[in-house]
Amino acid sequence: MSAFTKILTVLLSLASIFLCGAVVSYVASTNNVKAKYDQLDSDYKVLQSSKNVATSRANEIQAEADNQVSKLKEKLAELEVQKNSMMVELTNAQNTAVKWQDRVNSWAGVVKSFEQTISDMEKSLSATRTMLSEQQIKNIELSSKLNEMTTSLDEHIVMLNSLKSEKRRLQEQLASLEQQVNGSAATAVTQLKDKAMPATAPAAYMPITGLVTEVGANLVSVSVGSSDGVSEGMKFHVTRGTTFICDIVITDVDTNISVGVIELKKAEPKSGDTVSTKL
């Protein structure tokens, strides 16, 4: 074996040993790439499935959201329509309210005019009532004067009748005297009366006077009764001094007391006021 062959053999052996060592050390130091790949691949698959699930879920949510958006749009359209109709109704209601307000104002004016008219009529009524009361008082006074005049006239009629009977008696007496003068013995037709007497006034025209003894709500009792000639329906005039108070129409009569209803009240009667059938 030549020296070159020997050297070449040794160098090749050392080189092969060195290379083998390098390869072994490299392979030993390398990581498990397949396991890492498998792990990464499984992770990738899991992530891919998660992505698919999330994508499907997102699609479902998107579809649901689109559906809800469409429903909300429909509701929005309906609400818009309702809003428009409500606006129209509101406008109509406002117009109606304005019309009714005008009517209310006109009716308020009418009511005010009616109230004014009613107050004027009430004033007129009160004035008419006052005038009526005054007229009734005057009527009572005139009726009392008429009674007095009637009484006086009756007295004069009675006196006239008595004078007529006296005249007739004197004529008969004259005739009998003439007959006596003429020698005739005729007797007088009419009996001779002693004296002509003035006629007394009828009892109905005699005034009955008494006092108020008790005053109730609308009833008054007086101190004269049937023994004084009081009868039901008789009207008494109540006076205090020279002031006319009211009238009393007798509704219940006892022997010495009577009860009547107040009429034409000008003032409140009191106990002690004078009552009379004649003013």
Added chain:
Amino acid sequence: MAKKLQGNVAGNDVYTAVLALAVLSVIASSVYVAMKCMQEYGTILSIVK
């Protein structure tokens, strides 16, 4: 002559041993790499699928 021939034979054995060592190293490395590939990848023909 005989000693010279005996000396050459001994020298040749040394070189043979060195070559044998190199061959054994290569074989052992190959076996190791093959086992490593079979363990991790399941085949010795491809390192990464």
